Amino acid sequence: xxxxxxxxxxxxxxxxxxxxxxxxxxxxxxxxxxxxxxxxxxxxxxxxxxxxxxxxxxxxxxxxxxxxxxxxxxxxxxxxxxxxxxxxxxxxxxxxxxxxxxxxxxxxxxxxxxxxxxxxxxxxxxxxxxxxxxxxxxxxxxxxxxxxxxxxxxxxxxxxxxxxxxxxxxxxxxxxxxxxxxxxxxxxxxxxxxxxxxxxxxxxxxxxxxxxxxxxxxxxxxxxxxxxxxxxxxxxxxxxxxxxxxxxxxxxxxxxxxxxxxxxxxxxxxxxxxxx
Numbered sequence: 001x002x003x004x005x006x007x008x009x010x011x012x013x014x015x016x017x018x019x020x021x022x023x024x025x026x027x028x029x030x031x032x033x034x035x036x037x038x039x040x041x042x043x044x045x046x047x048x049x050x051x052x053x054x055x056x057x058x059x060x061x062x063x064x065x066x067x068x069x070x071x072x073x074x075x076x077x078x079x080x081x082x083x084x085x086x087x088x089x090x091x092x093x094x095x096x097x098x099x100x101x102x103x104x105x106x107x108x109x110x111x112x113x114x115x116x117x118x119x120x121x122x123x124x125x126x127x128x129x130x131x132x133x134x135x136x137x138x139x140x141x142x143x144x145x146x147x148x149x150x151x152x153x154x155x156x157x158x159x160x161x162x163x164x165x166x167x168x169x170x171x172x173x174x175x176x177x178x179x180x181x182x183x184x185x186x187x188x189x190x191x192x193x194x195x196x197x198x199x200x201x202x203x204x205x206x207x208x209x210x211x212x213x214x215x216x217x218x219x220x221x222x223x224x225x226x227x228x229x230x231x232x233x234x235x236x237x238x239x240x241x242x243x244x245x246x247x248x249x250x251x252x253x254x255x256x257x258x259x260x261x262x263x264x265x266x267x268x269x270x271x272x273x274x275x276x
Contacts, residue, residue, distance in 0.1 A: 045072035055198030063092040086113035091124040130214040135181035139174040186214030
């Protein structure tokens, strides 16, 4: 009865997957999708697990693998295993609505996983910045359920053509003095965070469109600005003299006009006529 109610809840998703299954290449993931459409959850779990372990999947495919594993384990009454899979699904796809295709009695593990993430202050994520003094790249990784195992980062200095690459064990804080970035204020980079099987958890930038970090201001721009007329002390000295002269001329002219326009008053002091 539990399986029948779950299968009934999966019917909308089954219809969508059936229409797209012909476009999926032959692979463990494709086999898992076909088993899911056929409501064969033992086979779904087997193929999805094989897909996970073969590695090389981008984040969207990895999220789908965990979704298939979670649904299969929930149906097979492995509730702890289902929750673990749903935790990873929601780390990769926070807006997942898997519960909508599950029967009401088969939603417990998913809802528990969603409640876990609702209580977290951090989510799976990464931040990169650059030291304005040394040009070192600083990578900060947030990974509450410790999915990450390795971080691969490629960096390119301004005006350079080729990327340089490093691979580091995943840690909360990492630093890399990439060759060519010494003294630079910005750089281009591509970053991938990988799990234990080599699947991609996070991906930032690409060969065609790398991400940038820092401020796009090189030494040439600073030299150009420092060599301009406005940076010259003589410019400001001459400007000050001209302004002071103009102010003096205006004040003098105003004084002369006031004296010419002032009325002449006369008084007699004895027999001397005084005027002002």
